[in-house]
């Protein structure tokens with residue numbers, strides 16, 4: 001027979017367990033109802049310089065180029081790709097069925113520059129989702145031409161640091177990649193909305209910017225090109241960096257080392273703008289990984305041994321706790 005004292009201890013122990021289980025259930029349910037864990041961030045690679053970044057209930061797209069048109073001729077297009085072939089003189093057309101499959105709720109869209117592989121799908125996505133777009137004057141004028149209302153557009157020139165509901169974004173003046181053996185230079189801008197329709201080549205650069213996004217517990221530095229202005233990123237200390245790593249990075253003096261040193265050696269490095277974006281999702285990117293990512297990982301290891309490089313896979317979510 002149990003004495004009264006041991007019954008009392010057993011009862012209070014049971015009450016303690018019930019209370020503990022109750023608290024755990026409450027926390028789990030609250031997390032489920034409020035979205036993901038507030039401290040983690042999800043990044044989904046959309047190819048080219050494109051990302052979907054989600055924290056809590058906020059979804060931000062960066063340079064979403066999803067149509068991945070079969071553009072030009074030569075080695076970059078695939079014989080197995082039986083879609084229509086485009087030339088840069090053709091009018092741009094979004095592949096709306098692929099976009100509809102991939103994109104649903106979006107709150108903000110950030111655009112690094114106005115070339116077709118960064119901006120051309122934004123008119124369709126902005127009008128479908130009502131997302132606010134942050135970009136240069138040229139980016140916003142192109143979007144106005146496509147009928148996106150002015151109040152949906154945030155025109156920036158670099159240097160702004162804006163607070164939104166759940167995150168802030170610093171706009172960083174930057175430079176475009178040094179294409180064509182450093183011969184690339186394009187000063188064209190749209191100071192008014194251009195006449196539609198736009199050919200692929202009408203998506204002019206219109207200046208380049210980078211973004212520092214700050215969420216509750218993570219900050220992300222994103223780039224749309226293989227270039228940067230060192231003094232503009234000096235001392236930023238993001239914990240996640242999304243640098244462009246296409247071949248044109250090799251035109252820049254000490255690209256990887258200077259980039260990582262200036263940003264205080266970010267913990268997580270996820271390369272962008274390295275894939276062959278003239279083939280659809282699902283086609284092999286192994287050639288691009290071997291030629292660009294593997295040498296880049298070596299550069300990171302030498303410059304910043306404690307940084308972790310994550311090779312992104314199209315449309316797969318990377319969660320950073």
Ligand SMILES: [Zn+2]
Pocket residue numbers: 113115176205
């Ligand atoms: Zn470009």
